[in-house]
Structures are given as structure tokens and as C-alpha cells.
Amino acid sequence: MTLTLSPPSATAPPLQPQGWLRYLSFSTDHKVIGLQYLVCGFIFYLVGGALAGAIRTELLTPISDFLPRETYNEVLTLHGTVMIFLWIVPVVNGAFGNYLIPFYVGARDMAFPRLNAVAFWLIPPAGLLLISSYFIASAAQSGWTAYPPLSLTTPATGQIIWILSVLLLGGSSIFGGINFIATILKLRRPGLKLMQMPMYCWAMLGTSILVVLSTPVLAGTLVLLSFDIIAHTGFFNPSLGGNAVVYQHLFWFYSHPAVYIMVLPAFGLVSEILPVHARKPLFGYTTMVYSIMGIVFLGLIVWAHHMFTSGTPPWMRLFFTIATSFIAVPTGIKFFNWLATLWGGKIALNSAMLFSCGFILNFVFGGITGVALAQVPFDIHVHDTYFVVGHFHYIVYGGTVFVIFASIYHWYPKVTGRMLNEPLGRLHFLLTFVGFNLCFAPQHWMGLNGMPRRVAEYDPQFELINQVSSVGALLMAVSTLPFLVNVILSAFRGEPAGDNPWNALTPEWLTSSPPPVENWHGEAPLVHEPYGYGVEPGSLSLAATSGRDLWSAGDPERKP
Amino acid sequence: MRIPAAILTLLAGMALVLTGLWVGQNINLLPEDASLNAPVYDELFKVLFSIGTILLIGIAGLIVYSLVRFRRVNGDQGDGVAIEGNLPLEILWTAIPAVVVLFVGIYSYDIYDRMGGMAPLNDHSMHAMHSDAGDSRTWAGISPVAMEASTGEPPLPVDVTAMQFAFIFHYPDAGITAGELHVPVGQPVALTMKANDVIHAFWVPQFRLKQDVIPGQPTLLSFTATKPGRYPIVCAELCGPYHGGMRSTVVVEEPQTFADWVAQNSPAASPDAPTAVQS
Amino acid sequence: MTSLSSTPSQRPEALGPQTGEHGASEHPGEHHGDHRMFGLATFLVADGMTFAGFFAAYLTFRAVNPLPSGSTYELELLLPTLNTVLLLVSSFTFHRAGSALRRNDGDGCQRWLLITAALGFSFLAGQMKEYFSLPFGLTDNLFASTFYAITGFHGLHVTLGGLMILIVWWQSRQGGRVRGGDPFPLEAAELYWHFVDGIWVVLYGILYLL
Numbered sequence A: 001m002t003l004t005l006s007p008p009s010a011t012a013p014p015l016q017p018q019g020w021l022r023y024l025s026f027s028t029d030h031k032v033i034g035l036q037y038l039v040c041g042f043i044f045y046l047v048g049g050a051l052a053g054a055i056r057t058e059l060l061t062p063i064s065d066f067l068p069r070e071t072y073n074e075v076l077t078l079h080g081t082v083m084i085f086l087w088i089v090p091v092v093n094g095a096f097g098n099y100l101i102p103f104y105v106g107a108r109d110m111a112f113p114r115l116n117a118v119a120f121w122l123i124p125p126a127g128l129l130l131i132s133s134y135f136i137a138s139a140a141q142s143g144w145t146a147y148p149p150l151s152l153t154t155p156a157t158g159q160i161i162w163i164l165s166v167l168l169l170g171g172s173s174i175f176g177g178i179n180f181i182a183t184i185l186k187l188r189r190p191g192l193k194l195m196q197m198p199m200y201c202w203a204m205l206g207t208s209i210l211v212v213l214s215t216p217v218l219a220g221t222l223v224l225l226s227f228d229i230i231a232h233t234g235f236f237n238p239s240l241g242g243n244a245v246v247y248q249h250l251f252w253f254y255s256h257p258a259v260y261i262m263v264l265p266a267f268g269l270v271s272e273i274l275p276v277h278a279r280k281p282l283f284g285y286t287t288m289v290y291s292i293m294g295i296v297f298l299g300l301i302v303w304a305h306h307m308f309t310s311g312t313p314p315w316m317r318l319f320f321t322i323a324t325s326f327i328a329v330p331t332g333i334k335f336f337n338w339l340a341t342l343w344g345g346k347i348a349l350n351s352a353m354l355f356s357c358g359f360i361l362n363f364v365f366g367g368i369t370g371v372a373l374a375q376v377p378f379d380i381h382v383h384d385t386y387f388v389v390g391h392f393h394y395i396v397y398g399g400t401v402f403v404i405f406a407s408i409y410h411w412y413p414k415v416t417g418r419m420l421n422e423p424l425g426r427l428h429f430l431l432t433f434v435g436f437n438l439c440f441a442p443q444h445w446m447g448l449n450g451m452p453r454r455v456a457e458y459d460p461q462f463e464l465i466n467q468v469s470s471v472g473a474l475l476m477a478v479s480t481l482p483f484l485v486n487v488i489l490s491a492f493r494g495e496p497a498g499d500n501p502w503n504a505l506t507p508e509w510l511t512s513s514p515p516p517v518e519n520w521h522g523e524a525p526l527v528h529e530p531y532g533y534g535v536e537p538g539s540l541s542l543a544a545t546s547g548r549d550l551w552s553a554g555d556p557e558r559k560p
Numbered sequence B: 001m002r003i004p005a006a007i008l009t010l011l012a013g014m015a016l017v018l019t020g021l022w023v024g025q026n027i028n029l030l031p032e033d034a035s036l037n038a039p040v041y042d043e044l045f046k047v048l049f050s051i052g053t054i055l056l057i058g059i060a061g062l063i064v065y066s067l068v069r070f071r072r073v074n075g076d077q078g079d080g081v082a083i084e085g086n087l088p089l090e091i092l093w094t095a096i097p098a099v100v101v102l103f104v105g106i107y108s109y110d111i112y113d114r115m116g117g118m119a120p121l122n123d124h125s126m127h128a129m130h131s132d133a134g135d136s137r138t139w140a141g142i143s144p145v146a147m148e149a150s151t152g153e154p155p156l157p158v159d160v161t162a163m164q165f166a167f168i169f170h171y172p173d174a175g176i177t178a179g180e181l182h183v184p185v186g187q188p189v190a191l192t193m194k195a196n197d198v199i200h201a202f203w204v205p206q207f208r209l210k211q212d213v214i215p216g217q218p219t220l221l222s223f224t225a226t227k228p229g230r231y232p233i234v235c236a237e238l239c240g241p242y243h244g245g246m247r248s249t250v251v252v253e254e255p256q257t258f259a260d261w262v263a264q265n266s267p268a269a270s271p272d273a274p275t276a277v278q279s
Numbered sequence C: 001m002t003s004l005s006s007t008p009s010q011r012p013e014a015l016g017p018q019t020g021e022h023g024a025s026e027h028p029g030e031h032h033g034d035h036r037m038f039g040l041a042t043f044l045v046a047d048g049m050t051f052a053g054f055f056a057a058y059l060t061f062r063a064v065n066p067l068p069s070g071s072t073y074e075l076e077l078l079l080p081t082l083n084t085v086l087l088l089v090s091s092f093t094f095h096r097a098g099s100a101l102r103r104n105d106g107d108g109c110q111r112w113l114l115i116t117a118a119l120g121f122s123f124l125a126g127q128m129k130e131y132f133s134l135p136f137g138l139t140d141n142l143f144a145s146t147f148y149a150i151t152g153f154h155g156l157h158v159t160l161g162g163l164m165i166l167i168v169w170w171q172s173r174q175g176g177r178v179r180g181g182d183p184f185p186l187e188a189a190e191l192y193w194h195f196v197d198g199i200w201v202v203l204y205g206i207l208y209l210l
């Protein structure tokens, strides 16, 4: 680092306990909180993965033999809830959002550091509560969607604990969302314009708008559901005059946007990773921003595509088909922009890049099946089958989880000051990619041919394919090993990374690794062009330059 | 002499489209089709499959090509070219997907219409078979009106009751109650479905039809079977521990065999016999 | 390409975490960089969406789940209308409390706050009276349940708001936090109170008038 920064300001006494203990404390440092989210989320990922293992073991045979039927339903409910609310959402939003956003806007912390810590500390108790319900009474058995009247007739304790836990997690998510909106809009370093922010900021802004607008509706709905269970009101109970389909509308009004809450931040992270490792500017910044906002808007008005067989009126089906299909347009813009970012670059085939490209492939697959599902006539055949299970694992796992891994490979040097081991990383990628596709690709075929989801016993004709799928799941479980070994060993033995091993331009790299409390010794750098990589065609000799040279030698006069 | 890149790209594009079309037409991922709806559905599937294949292979190809062609050579610390955007290109790849999804949306609407999904619940000429059809709380997957219109035959009414964990079929005209659904080939069947406890779903994969059965609000589903045989009826909505075991069979028979079955099982034919419940 | 300048910041207070939640108390009278009102407004958008969800559910129930004839009930309008007036007036009195503070009239501020709180609690009393005079209970039918759920949830907001006013009243005494130069508690409670009143107007329109 040869940056000359103004001398450290003599302000700012240390904010929180030092040493590793601060990771277990009520720290208000956004970097600590980010890591707390990440590690906590990863632990829940292992729990959710172990539950997935139980599911795949049960499905090795067509009969219900490994788990009792009730337990199978508990396991699949817990798996869905843990993976969504305790792994994906907290990690892509909370972990990376907290770690990166203050850097990106040139702030020393989030807008509301204490609220931030509260938001994180809601998560572990909520998660433990959820999992403990399995041991206390019996866990919820009605799927992560908790449709009434089923959720009113299954054992009440488990369902109530499930509701409580999801309410806590929803609250955490709302607090986080408020914090991100305030940080991005209000805490920007003077001189940093909105259209100069790294793309992840836009993704988090869009996501947080969705969180703030839709999560409260879920909360209200779950409160009504709990009244139905505890106080025997009849909101959603047809036998008391209520209406079960209204619940579905309200639930999906949150849970469809929730899928973009799970994926928009991942889009943002990929937009950060690709330019660095392809040594090219992010292609089409402006259209990227508009497409994020387009996805936010469309995401709010497509929820009923989960209800095509619930007996919605025809005009509604038509509207939701068209609206849903159109999400492919802004999403497509992003994908083509990424491809154009890669095109003509100098691509480093490292683990971060491999996982990012794996993400693009898998997500396009899942997106295409998604657009197919959006067509009513197609959906009425495959709704609630393994085709849908295939679709969303391609997106949540093949998409978001791949991006989480890519991001860990990319930012690990910043967080720890050490590099991860590349061969182990590539092994991890290979195992994950093969295992993942082996596990979930065949599920599409099963769905088309008659296997419904959420069943512990199935038609024997699907036995072989299910076993293939389970082998894939086993490979995925195995793939976690090289990753864990890598992450733990490299923290102590990894090659020292230096401050900016990738020669990246975004502000988090312009400080030491790991960054100091309050992020910079001295003034925060003002980065007008976070993606200013690359050489003018023809202006400089291709072999001799790099983005780093350019930002240290470049003239600040050039128009942004 | 080198072949110009533009020509190579064009050839690759044509090969891609042909592959997609071939895959869509020739790789069959669907089970047997046994209803009037099914071939219509399969038409849509082929189109979606072709488009999907083209997109997927195209994008996968681009990525793999980029990764290989533009990979960083050892020791090269330089950057790529600083291209930040290209408006005409952006417009192009906004327009193409927009046209594609618009086409897909309109086409699938047409398919749905041909499957009978857009038909009204009852036209007023229809027999008062479904007393509650038209009530704002009755909903239809495929309404009997459509089936009657496409075959010209009056539909055979059957009442379906779904409960944890079985389907019960009741033939109001013949007074039969059964655990299996028997239907004649070629005649439309109009199901009026009710659930007793929680939400279930009636699904026959070979008919490509599914409809939730929702307590408190009757739903209608109609179909016309085209091939004799036994096909599974699957409950597709999580309804409790035995959800996976909640299955039944639809037996599609030649009209004569069906008539025999009705005659054998009608309570009128053998008044003393208990109502036949088979499974 | 990239311009990395380390220009001294014009507004250093916009950078540090100290300008966060406790910012204003460390910079008395300093409004730049205090984003708590912004955060509160965002939160109220979220809170408003909860109500929006309830209203949507109510309207859908009304449209597709007609009550069996004989169990419908016309709500009395007198008491709720009076209550509406109480809340609207209380919004105004709260506003007066704010102006009084800005005029440095601490006693006036306290007086108006107490009046506002009194109005708020009379609203709650009125609500209670209405509850007890209604011929239906929580679980009687869909309409009853929805009615109690929505008004109850709103009543909870009023209760919280009332308590907040009392706390602000306490803080606005001689030497308290509000008088000591941090108007945030007062402004926050005021914004919240206006929000709760606004929701009530919508609620009144949908539940009572429609």
C-alpha cells in the first residue's frame, strides 16, 4: 500500500472488547457483526445440511423406513426454515452487508450500530428456539409454508414455537433492512454519488426495500395464524368460516419477495467479484442499477404464481403469469452484463471465479425452469412436485450458496490477512459442482413424471433416480470438508495476503488486512470509479498495466 | 485463409438453435399422455424445452469459451480492455428476452385456453348439476363448460371428497361411492371436489392436471380421458404424516366396460349389497 | 480512471459511528448526521405494511366470505367517531407541545404533552367501552375476529404511544434530556403519534364506514 492518507485522527477510543472475545460479545463494530452473522449462519447451514442428509437418507427407498412419517415432516420443515431464515437470509444480507456496506459508502460503521447488534443477537436465540422445539415437544410439521388448516391441526406447541422463531428472525431482518437503507442513503462519504457506489450497495438497497415492505406482512399473518392456533379464532380456518387461501396470498406476498431477498445480494456480490478477477470494468453499470430496481418492483407483484392450483380466478392467473415471466428481462440484463464483463478480460481461474461462474450456470438453469413454472398450464402439472424442488435448489443452492462460497474465497484475505489454499478451493468447487448437479438435476425429471414433494414414501419407479440424487447430496456433504479444513487451517498457516492481494479498487481493499476498528487510519478514501479496471483500447501496452497502476498513477481529473 | 469470426458465430448460432429444436422435439421427459389436455400440454412443454435448451447451452457455451479463451496467462499482470458498456448491445439483450417472454406468455395463455382453463364456471344453459357453481367461493381448475364445448358430450359428474388420507368418489347419477375413480374413455368427466379437513390436491400426472382441494370452497376440475388404462391419482399437497400414502387410481375404461362397472356397482342393481368401496 | 482523493471531509460528523444512535446527545443541538428520525420513518413504513396486510385480509374476507345471514352486525358509529376526533385533536396538541419546546417554553411543552397523553388514554378508554358494549366476542365469527385483531393491534400502538408520551414528558422536565437539548425523543414520539392517528383514520374508514 503506497497510499498517502492524512494522519490518523486522534479521536475514537476503542469501541468494544478486543481479542476473540469480542466475537461473542454485544459488539457494535460492523465487521465483528458481519463475521458473527457469517459464522452463526454457517453453523446453521451445517444443521440444515444434516437435516437434508436425513431427508436424502429416507428417500433412498420408496417406503418410509428411516424416519417416522411425522418426523420426516418435521425434518423437512426445519430444513426449509433453517436454510432460508437462518442461513441464506442472514448471510447474504447480514454477514456481507454488514462487513462491506460501511466500506463501500466510506463510513466507519453502520448508521445504527446498536440496533445492528440487536438485530444479530436476535438470531441465535431464535434459531436455538426453533431447533429445540424438536426436542421439547415436536417441531412444526406443516412445511416452511405452514399452510392452514394443516398448521392448525398439527401439534400446536411446535407450530407456535416455529411462529415465534420466524417472528424474531423477521424482526431481525427488518432492523437490518432499516439499518442498510439509512447507511446507504445517509452515511455516504461526502462526494460519493449514488451512481458511484459499488453495485453491492444497490443490491442491498433494493433488498432492504423489499425487506421493509414485505416482512411485516408475514409477521402480521403469522400473528393471525397463532391466534387461530391459540385463541381458536377462524381467520384461516374454513370450519370456523375462515378462508385458507387468504393465508396463502399473505404468506407469498412476503415469501416471493423473500426469494429476491435471498438472491439480489448474491447478484451484488458477484458484480463485485467478477470485475476484480476478470480485470475489466463491470459492464453496464447503469442498466444493472435499473434492473435491480426493476426486479424489486416486479418482485412485489408476482406472488400468486405459487398458487396457480389454489383455485385463483383466471384473470389473476393471467396477470401473474405475465408479470412473473417479465422478471426474466431485468434478470437477463444482469446475466448478459456479467457475460460481457468476462468477455475480453484477463480471467484468473481461481476459486472465487469458478464459484461465480458456477453460479451463473446454475442460476440460468434455475431461472429457465422458473420461467417455465410461471406459465399456468405448465405449472398445474408440476406444482408441488420435485420439479419445483429442483427449480429452487438450483437457485438457492446453485445460485446463492455458490455466491456465498465465492465471496468467502474473495474476501477471506481481507478479513484474516491470509490467503486460502487454491488447490483445496478448486477441489471444493469441483465436488460441490458435481454433487450439486447430480443431486438436483434428476429431480426435475422425477417431478415431471409424477413424484410429489414432501413425501416420505413414493412410487418405486423413482427409486434409482432418488438414489442418484442422494449420492449427489453425499458428495455435497463431503465437499464441505475441504472447505472447512481450508478455512480453519489458512487462518493460522495461510500465506500472508497483504492489504490488496487482488489489486482491487473498491474501498475495502484500500485499508489494511484485517482492517482496523473504524476501517481506516485517517480519512476514508473517495472512490469514484470502483470498477476502473482495464486499459483504454490501444492507449497503453496491454502487458504492462494493471488497475493498480492506474489508480495509483491515474489522474483524478478524468470524468467519472 | 481464416474464416471470418462473424461467419463462425453465425454458424454456431444456427447449430445452437437447431440443437435446441431437436432436443425439444426428440427428448421426451414426460410420462404417457392419457387425456385430451395432455397433448396440448406437451406442445407447450416442447416449446419451453427448446427455448430453455438454447438459452442454457448458449450461456454455458459463452462462459466456458470466455473462461478458456480469456484466461489469464501465467505471469500476465495486465488488465483487460476498459469497456464499460455498450448501449445498443444492452438494448438488444433487453429486447430479445422481452420478446421471448411475451411470446411464451401469450402462447401459454393460448395453450391454457385450449386446455379449457379460461372457460367460465357455468354457462347458463347448463344443467343445475353444480348447484354452487357460480358462488364466488367455487373455483375451477378446468371448468366442465370447456370440456363440454370441446367434445360436444355432456360431462359425467363425479363428486370427490378428499380427507386425511384418502379420496372418495361419488357418482351422483348412479349412486355409487368408490375409492377408485372409474371413467369411460372419450367422455368428459366433471369433478366437484370438496375437502373435509385440510388442503389436498388431486393430481393425475398422465392427464397433466392438478387442482387443490380446499376445505370450505368447492373446486371444479374436468378432463376427458383418451387412453384406457390405470393411472395413479396422487395427493400433491402436504396434508399430514400419510400425505405420501394418499394415492388412488383412475381407471379409464372402454364405454362398455364402464357401463358394466356402473351396472355392477349401482345400489339400484343390488339393493342389499353394501355400498361398494373399493381401493 | 480512478481518482482517489483524500480531501479533508467537510462534514466529519457524517462519518463516525458516534453520529449513530447516541450522536445527537454528544453533539447537543447538532442535527447533521443524526439519522434516527430517518430510521424511525423507515420503521413506520414497515409498521404501516403490517396494517396494510391486515386491511387487505379484512377486505378479502369481506369480499369472498360473506357471513351467514343473521350474524351480521352494524357497528355503532357514535363512540368511534368521538374517538376519531379525540385522536385528531391529540395530533394537534402534540404539535403544540413541539412548538412550545422550540419556543423554549418548557412548561407549555409539558402541559401540552400531558393533554395529548390524556387524550390518548381517553381514546383507549373509549375503545374499551366499545369492546364491552359489543354483542360479539373474539371468536364469534370471521368479522368479529378481524375487527378485534385490527383494532386491538392499533390499540396496542396507542398504548405504546401513550407510554412514550409520558416518558417524553418526564424527559422534558427541568434538566431532563429533552429540555437539555436533545429534541429527538419528542420528535420521534410525535412522528409515531401522527402515524398512529393516520392509521386510525384509515381503519375508521375501512372498518366502520365501509
Ligand code: HEA
Pocket (backbone or CB within 6 Å): A145, A259, A260, A262, A263, A305, A306, A324, A325, A327, A328, A329, A331, A332, A333, A335, A363, A364, A366, A367, A368, A369, A370, A371, A372, A373, A374, A375, A379, A382, A383, A384, A388, A391, A392, A395, A396, A400, B055, B059, B096, B097, B098, B100, B101
Ligand atoms: C432465491 C430464490 C429464488 C429465485 C431467485 C427464484 C426465481 C424465480 N422463480 Fe422461483 N422459487 C423459489 C426460489 C426462487 N425462485 C422457491 C424457494 C420456490 C418454492 C417455494 C415453495 O413452494 O416451497 C419457488 C417456486 C417458484 C414457482 C412456483 C412453483 C410452484 O410451486 O408451482 C414459480 C412459478 O412461477 C417460480 C418462478 C420463478 C421465476 C420466474 C424466477 C425468476 O426470477 C428467474 C429469472 C431468471 C432467469 C430467467 C435466468 C436469467 C435470464 C436470462 C438469461 C434471460 C433470458 C431468459 C429468458 C428469455 C427466459 N418459482
Ligand code: HEA
Pocket (backbone or CB within 6 Å): A045, A046, A047, A048, A049, A050, A052, A053, A055, A056, A076, A077, A079, A080, A081, A083, A084, A088, A142, A143, A144, A145, A389, A393, A396, A397, A401, A439, A453, A454, A455, A456, A473, A476, A477, A478, A480
Ligand atoms: C434455502 C436454502 C436451501 C439449501 C441450501 C438447501 C440444501 C439442500 N436441500 Fe433443501 N430445501 C429448502 C431449502 C434449501 N435446501 C427448502 C425451502 C425446502 C422446502 C421445505 C418444505 O417443503 O417446506 C427444501 C426441501 C428439500 C427437499 C425436499 C423434501 C421434500 O419435499 O420431501 C430435499 C430433498 O432432496 C432437499 C435436499 C437438500 C439437499 C440435499 C441440500 C444440500 O445442498 C445440503 C448440502 C449441505 C450439507 C450436506 C451440509 C454438510 C455438512 C454436514 C452433513 C455435516 C453434518 C453435520 C453434523 C454432523 C452436525 N431439500
Ligand code: CUA
Pocket (backbone or CB within 6 Å): B163, B164, B165, B199, B200, B201, B235, B236, B237, B238, B239, B240, B242, B243, B244, B246
Ligand atoms: Cu392429501 Cu396430501
Ligand SMILES: [Cu+2]
Pocket (backbone or CB within 6 Å): A255, A256, A259, A303, A305, A306
Ligand atoms: Cu415466487
